Amino acid sequence: GQQLNQSPQSMFIQEGEDVSMNCTSSSIFNTWLWYKQDPGEGPVLLIALYKAGELTSNGRLTAQFGITRKDSFLNISASIPSDVGIYFCAGFTTSGTYKYIFGTGTRLKVLA
Amino acid sequence: SAVISQKPSRDICQRGTSLTIQCQVDSQVTMMFWYRQQPGQSLTLIATANQGSEATYESGFVIDKFPISRPNLTFSTLTVSNMSPEDSSIYLCSVEGGSGANVLTFGAGSRLTVL
Numbered sequence: 001g002q003q004l005n006q007s008p009q010s011m012f013i014q015e016g017e018d019v020s021m022n023c024t025s026s027s028i029f030n031t032w033l034w035y036k037q038d039p040g041e042g043p044v045l046l047i048a049l050y051k052a053g054e055l056t057s058n059g060r061l062t063a064q065f066g067i068t069r070k071d072s073f074l075n076i077s078a079s080i081p082s083d084v085g086i087y088f089c090a091g092f093t094t095s096g097t098y099k100y101i102f103g104t105g106t107r108l109k110v111l112a
Numbered sequence: 113s114a115v116i117s118q119k120p121s122r123d124i125c126q127r128g129t130s131l132t133i134q135c136q137v138d139s140q141v142t143m144m145f146w147y148r149q150q151p152g153q154s155l156t157l158i159a160t161a162n163q164g165s166e167a168t169y170e171s172g173f174v175i176d177k178f179p180i181s182r183p184n185l186t187f188s189t190l191t192v193s194n195m196s197p198e199d200s201s202i203y204l205c206s207v208e209g210g211s212g213a214n215v216l217t218f219g220a221g222s223r224l225t226v227l
Binding site (some may be wrong): 031045048092098102 | 116143145147152153154155156160168170178201204206212213216217218219220221223
């Protein structure tokens, strides 16, 4: 099925460092979403973005909806060990069909 | 946001058998989505299930292999039929709604291992 390209695929960082990941698509989306998945759990919503250019924060997390509506990024500041997990972007579209499409995921590991 | 309960949470199945996954939501929802997450992979949409109509399947997924029921606005089932080891995955039920419009809330998933 269709997927969004997410990078990096994985990253190891030191506790306290900032993290940046992005998501790109060849298609336009109406909404961009960022999720975190812990082992044995379903994805949990972190941030939702609804307008091109929108910049939204949730605690140490900041995400932006790209101007072209084809990309988005997520930043995590001052990482802590519990930030470990897999981060997925997702795009929502009603073009053609009504669906949510997920990115390939970024696996984050934080070294204490 | 909606609370989703999935059963079973995990199972080990024999090749050639079928297993039905149940998804119960604590509120009425119009659209329910079933996703598959293969080991170490992202989420791939299997089908969208609306109450009172046939499920809409994505390319690569067919009703004979993944029959879906949606008898009411709070419940759905996904059956994985005639399983093979390639069907070993996490199957996730999700609904729209939660913290804002156009967002999905997920159940914890059902982890199937096919021997």
